[in-house]
Amino acid sequence: MRHRFIPSLAAALLAFGLSNPVQAADKVNAVASFSILADMVRNVGGDRVEVTELVGPDGDAHTFNPTPADAKKLALADVFIVNGLGFEGWMERLETSSGFKGATVVASKGVTPRKMEDEHDHHEGAEDDHDEHAKGGDDHDKHAKDENDHDHDEHVKGEEDHDGEGEEHAGGHHHHHGDIDPHAWQNLANGETYVANIRDGLIAADPDGKAVYEANAAKYIAALKAEDEAVKTALAALPDSRRRIITSHDAFGYFGDAYGLEILAPEGVSTESEPSAKDVASIIRQIRDDKIPAVFMENITNPEMLEQIAKESGAKIGGTLYSDALSAKDGPAPTYLDMFKYNVGTLTSALSS
Protein backbone atom coordinates (compact mmCIF):
# COMPACT_ATOMS: atom_id res chain seq x y z
CA MET A 1 0.00 0.00 0.00
CA ARG A 2 1.18 3.48 -0.69
CA HIS A 3 1.51 4.57 2.93
CA ARG A 4 4.19 1.98 3.47
CA PHE A 5 6.61 3.56 1.08
CA ILE A 6 7.67 6.47 3.19
CA PRO A 7 11.43 7.10 3.27
CA SER A 8 12.14 5.41 6.61
CA LEU A 9 10.44 2.27 5.38
CA ALA A 10 12.39 2.31 2.16
CA ALA A 11 15.51 2.38 4.31
CA ALA A 12 14.18 -0.53 6.30
CA LEU A 13 13.62 -2.45 3.08
CA LEU A 14 17.20 -1.92 2.09
CA ALA A 15 18.26 -3.12 5.52
CA PHE A 16 16.25 -6.26 4.83
CA GLY A 17 18.37 -6.78 1.73
CA LEU A 18 15.53 -6.15 -0.69
CA SER A 19 17.17 -3.80 -3.14
CA ASN A 20 14.29 -4.07 -5.55
CA PRO A 21 10.89 -4.23 -3.84
CA VAL A 22 8.53 -6.17 -6.08
CA GLN A 23 5.45 -4.18 -5.19
CA ALA A 24 4.46 -1.13 -7.06
CA ALA A 25 3.73 1.49 -4.45
CA ASP A 26 0.02 1.57 -5.17
CA LYS A 27 -0.69 -2.15 -5.05
CA VAL A 28 -1.91 -4.24 -2.15
CA ASN A 29 0.81 -6.66 -1.07
CA ALA A 30 -0.81 -10.06 -0.46
CA VAL A 31 1.03 -13.17 0.68
CA ALA A 32 -0.79 -16.49 0.21
CA SER A 33 0.33 -19.55 2.13
CA PHE A 34 0.24 -21.91 -0.86
CA SER A 35 -0.22 -21.98 -4.62
CA ILE A 36 -3.95 -22.78 -4.76
CA LEU A 37 -4.82 -19.77 -2.58
CA ALA A 38 -2.42 -17.57 -4.54
CA ASP A 39 -4.32 -18.37 -7.74
CA MET A 40 -7.63 -17.47 -6.07
CA VAL A 41 -6.19 -14.18 -4.79
CA ARG A 42 -4.90 -13.32 -8.28
CA ASN A 43 -8.37 -13.92 -9.71
CA VAL A 44 -10.06 -11.68 -7.14
CA GLY A 45 -7.32 -9.07 -6.82
CA GLY A 46 -6.62 -8.51 -10.50
CA ASP A 47 -4.32 -5.56 -11.19
CA ARG A 48 -4.73 -4.03 -7.74
CA VAL A 49 -2.96 -6.81 -5.86
CA GLU A 50 0.59 -8.14 -5.97
CA VAL A 51 0.47 -11.80 -4.87
CA THR A 52 3.35 -13.79 -3.41
CA GLU A 53 3.06 -17.44 -2.41
CA LEU A 54 5.05 -19.16 0.31
CA VAL A 55 4.61 -22.81 -0.75
CA GLY A 56 4.88 -22.89 -4.53
CA PRO A 57 3.94 -25.33 -7.31
CA ASP A 58 4.22 -29.03 -6.37
CA GLY A 59 5.22 -27.99 -2.84
CA ASP A 60 4.00 -29.69 0.33
CA ALA A 61 2.52 -27.16 2.79
CA HIS A 62 2.21 -29.86 5.49
CA THR A 63 5.96 -30.18 5.84
CA PHE A 64 6.90 -26.63 4.84
CA ASN A 65 9.65 -25.03 6.87
CA PRO A 66 9.62 -21.23 6.47
CA THR A 67 12.98 -19.53 5.91
CA PRO A 68 14.07 -16.02 6.96
CA ALA A 69 13.30 -14.97 3.37
CA ASP A 70 9.67 -16.07 3.90
CA ALA A 71 9.53 -14.02 7.11
CA LYS A 72 10.74 -10.99 5.14
CA LYS A 73 8.00 -11.50 2.54
CA LEU A 74 5.38 -11.62 5.27
CA ALA A 75 6.84 -8.62 7.12
CA LEU A 76 6.10 -6.49 4.04
CA ALA A 77 2.59 -7.83 3.44
CA ASP A 78 -0.70 -6.00 3.92
CA VAL A 79 -2.71 -9.21 3.87
CA PHE A 80 -1.80 -12.84 4.65
CA ILE A 81 -4.22 -15.37 3.16
CA VAL A 82 -4.16 -18.81 4.76
CA ASN A 83 -6.27 -21.96 4.44
CA GLY A 84 -6.79 -22.54 8.17
CA LEU A 85 -8.27 -25.83 9.52
CA GLY A 86 -4.79 -26.65 10.82
CA PHE A 87 -3.26 -26.92 7.35
CA GLU A 88 -0.45 -24.43 7.97
CA GLY A 89 1.01 -25.74 11.22
CA TRP A 90 3.90 -23.30 10.81
CA MET A 91 1.70 -20.22 10.40
CA GLU A 92 1.58 -18.73 13.89
CA ARG A 93 5.31 -19.03 14.45
CA LEU A 94 5.96 -17.33 11.12
CA GLU A 95 3.52 -14.51 11.88
CA THR A 96 5.24 -13.89 15.21
CA SER A 97 8.82 -14.15 13.98
CA SER A 98 8.16 -11.92 10.97
CA GLY A 99 6.55 -9.13 12.96
CA PHE A 100 3.66 -9.20 10.48
CA LYS A 101 1.34 -6.24 11.12
CA GLY A 102 -1.27 -6.79 8.40
CA ALA A 103 -4.55 -8.69 8.42
CA THR A 104 -4.76 -12.48 8.27
CA VAL A 105 -7.59 -13.84 6.12
CA VAL A 106 -8.65 -17.43 6.82
CA ALA A 107 -10.00 -18.57 3.46
CA SER A 108 -11.86 -21.61 4.81
CA LYS A 109 -13.88 -19.56 7.34
CA GLY A 110 -17.48 -20.72 7.20
CA VAL A 111 -16.96 -24.07 5.45
CA THR A 112 -18.24 -27.15 7.23
CA PRO A 113 -15.09 -28.90 8.44
CA ARG A 114 -14.76 -32.57 7.66
CA LYS A 115 -13.65 -34.65 10.59
CA MET A 116 -11.20 -37.39 9.81
CA GLU A 117 -12.57 -40.84 10.33
CA ASP A 118 -10.00 -43.37 11.29
CA GLU A 119 -9.56 -45.11 7.98
CA HIS A 120 -7.26 -47.69 9.46
CA ASP A 121 -10.09 -49.16 11.49
CA HIS A 122 -11.98 -49.83 8.29
CA HIS A 123 -9.34 -52.11 6.94
CA GLU A 124 -9.22 -54.34 9.96
CA GLY A 125 -12.41 -56.22 9.13
CA ALA A 126 -13.14 -56.84 5.47
CA GLU A 127 -16.70 -57.90 6.34
CA ASP A 128 -17.56 -54.51 7.86
CA ASP A 129 -20.06 -52.51 5.92
CA HIS A 130 -17.86 -49.62 5.01
CA ASP A 131 -20.53 -46.96 4.70
CA GLU A 132 -22.18 -47.83 7.96
CA HIS A 133 -18.87 -47.82 9.70
CA ALA A 134 -17.90 -44.47 8.22
CA LYS A 135 -20.98 -42.80 9.66
CA GLY A 136 -20.03 -44.05 13.10
CA GLY A 137 -22.13 -44.58 16.18
CA ASP A 138 -22.91 -42.05 18.88
CA ASP A 139 -19.77 -42.92 20.79
CA HIS A 140 -17.67 -42.23 17.77
CA ASP A 141 -19.14 -38.78 17.23
CA LYS A 142 -19.03 -37.86 20.88
CA HIS A 143 -15.44 -38.93 21.06
CA ALA A 144 -14.59 -36.79 18.07
CA LYS A 145 -16.18 -33.73 19.66
CA ASP A 146 -14.59 -34.30 23.04
CA GLU A 147 -11.14 -34.59 21.65
CA ASN A 148 -11.41 -32.09 18.93
CA ASP A 149 -10.49 -28.82 20.59
CA HIS A 150 -7.28 -29.69 22.26
CA ASP A 151 -6.21 -32.13 19.59
CA HIS A 152 -6.57 -29.51 16.94
CA ASP A 153 -4.38 -27.10 18.85
CA GLU A 154 -1.76 -29.71 19.38
CA HIS A 155 -1.86 -30.57 15.75
CA VAL A 156 -1.30 -26.95 14.79
CA LYS A 157 1.75 -26.74 16.99
CA GLY A 158 3.10 -29.87 15.37
CA GLU A 159 3.64 -31.79 18.57
CA GLU A 160 4.08 -35.49 18.48
CA ASP A 161 1.65 -36.48 21.20
CA HIS A 162 -0.95 -37.87 18.85
CA ASP A 163 0.61 -41.20 18.24
CA GLY A 164 0.53 -42.04 21.90
CA GLU A 165 -3.07 -40.92 22.22
CA GLY A 166 -4.14 -42.66 19.06
CA GLU A 167 -2.94 -45.96 20.37
CA GLU A 168 -5.74 -46.17 22.89
CA HIS A 169 -8.17 -46.85 20.02
CA ALA A 170 -6.73 -49.78 18.18
CA GLY A 171 -3.00 -49.29 18.03
CA GLY A 172 -0.50 -47.50 15.85
CA HIS A 173 -2.62 -44.90 14.07
CA HIS A 174 -1.12 -41.88 12.44
CA HIS A 175 -4.16 -39.76 13.03
CA HIS A 176 -7.21 -40.28 15.15
CA HIS A 177 -10.82 -39.42 15.74
CA GLY A 178 -11.47 -35.71 15.78
CA ASP A 179 -8.66 -34.55 13.53
CA ILE A 180 -9.91 -31.94 11.09
CA ASP A 181 -9.34 -32.53 7.40
CA PRO A 182 -7.85 -29.28 6.05
CA HIS A 183 -8.27 -30.03 2.32
CA ALA A 184 -11.60 -28.19 1.98
CA TRP A 185 -10.64 -26.60 -1.37
CA GLN A 186 -11.15 -29.99 -3.01
CA ASN A 187 -14.89 -29.25 -3.08
CA LEU A 188 -15.61 -26.40 -5.51
CA ALA A 189 -18.57 -25.26 -3.40
CA ASN A 190 -16.08 -24.63 -0.58
CA GLY A 191 -13.90 -22.85 -3.14
CA GLU A 192 -16.72 -20.34 -3.53
CA THR A 193 -16.57 -19.66 0.22
CA TYR A 194 -12.80 -19.22 -0.02
CA VAL A 195 -13.24 -16.66 -2.78
CA ALA A 196 -15.87 -14.72 -0.82
CA ASN A 197 -13.53 -14.57 2.21
CA ILE A 198 -10.64 -13.42 0.03
CA ARG A 199 -12.86 -10.75 -1.55
CA ASP A 200 -13.90 -9.45 1.88
CA GLY A 201 -10.31 -9.49 3.14
CA LEU A 202 -9.09 -7.47 0.15
CA ILE A 203 -11.92 -4.98 0.54
CA ALA A 204 -10.98 -4.50 4.21
CA ALA A 205 -7.35 -3.88 3.25
CA ASP A 206 -8.16 -1.69 0.24
CA PRO A 207 -11.66 -0.18 0.45
CA ASP A 208 -11.08 1.85 -2.73
CA GLY A 209 -10.98 -1.42 -4.68
CA LYS A 210 -14.34 -2.68 -3.42
CA ALA A 211 -16.15 -2.55 -6.77
CA VAL A 212 -13.27 -4.25 -8.58
CA TYR A 213 -12.96 -7.06 -6.02
CA GLU A 214 -16.73 -7.62 -6.03
CA ALA A 215 -16.88 -7.80 -9.81
CA ASN A 216 -13.84 -10.10 -10.09
CA ALA A 217 -15.12 -12.38 -7.33
CA ALA A 218 -18.60 -12.62 -8.87
CA LYS A 219 -17.14 -13.59 -12.24
CA TYR A 220 -14.78 -16.12 -10.68
CA ILE A 221 -17.48 -17.66 -8.46
CA ALA A 222 -19.66 -18.11 -11.57
CA ALA A 223 -16.78 -20.02 -13.21
CA LEU A 224 -16.38 -22.20 -10.09
CA LYS A 225 -20.11 -22.98 -10.10
CA ALA A 226 -19.97 -23.99 -13.76
CA GLU A 227 -16.96 -26.24 -13.11
CA ASP A 228 -18.73 -27.78 -10.11
CA GLU A 229 -21.61 -28.78 -12.39
CA ALA A 230 -19.17 -30.11 -14.98
CA VAL A 231 -17.38 -32.27 -12.38
CA LYS A 232 -20.69 -33.68 -11.12
CA THR A 233 -21.82 -34.49 -14.66
CA ALA A 234 -18.52 -36.14 -15.61
CA LEU A 235 -18.32 -38.31 -12.51
CA ALA A 236 -22.03 -39.23 -12.46
CA ALA A 237 -21.34 -41.52 -15.40
CA LEU A 238 -19.01 -43.79 -13.41
CA PRO A 239 -20.46 -47.17 -12.40
CA ASP A 240 -20.84 -47.80 -8.65
CA SER A 241 -18.24 -50.55 -8.74
CA ARG A 242 -15.57 -48.08 -9.84
CA ARG A 243 -16.03 -45.34 -7.27
CA ARG A 244 -13.52 -46.46 -4.65
CA ILE A 245 -9.92 -45.48 -5.25
CA ILE A 246 -6.59 -45.14 -3.46
CA THR A 247 -4.41 -42.01 -3.31
CA SER A 248 -1.14 -41.33 -1.47
CA HIS A 249 -2.42 -39.19 1.38
CA ASP A 250 -5.91 -38.38 2.55
CA ALA A 251 -6.42 -35.14 0.60
CA PHE A 252 -9.59 -35.97 -1.31
CA GLY A 253 -12.15 -36.48 1.44
CA TYR A 254 -14.08 -33.31 0.58
CA PHE A 255 -13.84 -34.20 -3.10
CA GLY A 256 -15.20 -37.68 -2.46
CA ASP A 257 -18.04 -36.37 -0.29
CA ALA A 258 -19.03 -33.75 -2.88
CA TYR A 259 -18.73 -35.85 -6.01
CA GLY A 260 -19.57 -39.37 -4.87
CA LEU A 261 -16.24 -41.16 -4.73
CA GLU A 262 -14.72 -43.03 -1.82
CA ILE A 263 -11.05 -42.29 -1.51
CA LEU A 264 -8.74 -44.23 0.75
CA ALA A 265 -5.15 -43.39 1.54
CA PRO A 266 -2.33 -45.12 3.37
CA GLU A 267 -0.70 -41.88 4.48
CA GLY A 268 -3.44 -40.18 6.52
CA VAL A 269 -4.55 -36.57 6.49
CA SER A 270 -1.05 -35.12 6.65
CA THR A 271 2.11 -36.16 4.85
CA GLU A 272 4.10 -35.62 8.03
CA SER A 273 3.89 -39.22 9.20
CA GLU A 274 4.93 -42.22 7.17
CA PRO A 275 2.43 -45.07 6.90
CA SER A 276 3.39 -48.21 8.77
CA ALA A 277 4.04 -51.50 6.99
CA LYS A 278 0.76 -52.66 8.51
CA ASP A 279 -1.12 -49.72 6.95
CA VAL A 280 0.35 -50.49 3.54
CA ALA A 281 -0.44 -54.20 3.89
CA SER A 282 -4.04 -53.47 4.82
CA ILE A 283 -4.44 -51.17 1.80
CA ILE A 284 -3.10 -53.90 -0.46
CA ARG A 285 -5.50 -56.41 1.09
CA GLN A 286 -8.39 -54.02 0.64
CA ILE A 287 -7.59 -53.39 -3.02
CA ARG A 288 -7.70 -57.14 -3.63
CA ASP A 289 -10.81 -57.82 -1.52
CA ASP A 290 -12.81 -54.92 -2.93
CA LYS A 291 -11.40 -55.10 -6.46
CA ILE A 292 -10.43 -51.41 -6.28
CA PRO A 293 -9.59 -50.58 -9.89
CA ALA A 294 -6.86 -47.97 -9.63
CA VAL A 295 -4.41 -46.14 -7.40
CA PHE A 296 -3.44 -42.52 -8.03
CA MET A 297 -0.21 -40.74 -7.27
CA GLU A 298 -0.16 -37.13 -6.07
CA ASN A 299 1.97 -34.27 -7.24
CA ILE A 300 3.23 -33.48 -3.72
CA THR A 301 4.14 -37.01 -2.62
CA ASN A 302 6.80 -39.50 -3.54
CA PRO A 303 5.33 -42.05 -5.99
CA GLU A 304 7.34 -45.02 -4.69
CA MET A 305 4.88 -46.25 -2.10
CA LEU A 306 1.94 -46.10 -4.52
CA GLU A 307 3.97 -47.91 -7.16
CA GLN A 308 4.71 -50.65 -4.63
CA ILE A 309 1.04 -50.89 -3.65
CA ALA A 310 -0.02 -51.08 -7.30
CA LYS A 311 2.52 -53.77 -8.05
CA GLU A 312 1.63 -55.94 -5.07
CA SER A 313 -2.13 -55.54 -5.36
CA GLY A 314 -2.49 -55.77 -9.11
CA ALA A 315 -4.31 -52.41 -9.28
CA LYS A 316 -3.35 -50.14 -12.11
CA ILE A 317 -1.80 -46.73 -11.63
CA GLY A 318 -4.41 -44.28 -12.81
CA GLY A 319 -2.13 -41.26 -13.07
CA THR A 320 -1.25 -38.29 -10.91
CA LEU A 321 -3.80 -36.15 -9.07
CA TYR A 322 -3.12 -32.59 -7.94
CA SER A 323 -4.01 -32.42 -4.26
CA ASP A 324 -2.30 -29.72 -2.19
CA ALA A 325 -0.50 -27.66 -4.82
CA LEU A 326 -0.83 -26.53 -8.40
CA SER A 327 1.60 -27.49 -11.14
CA ALA A 328 4.13 -25.08 -12.56
CA LYS A 329 2.75 -22.68 -15.19
CA ASP A 330 3.69 -24.98 -18.08
CA GLY A 331 2.25 -28.07 -16.31
CA PRO A 332 -1.25 -29.53 -16.56
CA ALA A 333 -2.77 -27.81 -13.51
CA PRO A 334 -1.46 -24.23 -13.22
CA THR A 335 -4.73 -22.84 -11.78
CA TYR A 336 -7.38 -24.00 -9.31
CA LEU A 337 -9.89 -24.51 -12.13
CA ASP A 338 -7.32 -26.36 -14.27
CA MET A 339 -6.59 -28.61 -11.30
CA PHE A 340 -10.21 -29.81 -11.21
CA LYS A 341 -10.34 -30.26 -14.99
CA TYR A 342 -7.13 -32.27 -14.95
CA ASN A 343 -8.03 -34.39 -11.92
CA VAL A 344 -11.47 -35.22 -13.26
CA GLY A 345 -10.02 -36.10 -16.67
CA THR A 346 -7.47 -38.36 -14.98
CA LEU A 347 -10.11 -40.04 -12.81
CA THR A 348 -12.64 -40.62 -15.58
CA SER A 349 -10.13 -41.98 -18.06
CA ALA A 350 -8.72 -44.40 -15.47
CA LEU A 351 -12.08 -45.48 -14.03
CA SER A 352 -14.35 -45.63 -17.09
CA SER A 353 -12.41 -48.36 -18.85
Ligand SMILES: [Zn+2]
Ligand atom coordinates in the same frame (compact mmCIF):
# COMPACT_ATOMS: atom_id res chain seq x y z
ZN1 LIG B 1 -2.54 -32.65 2.27
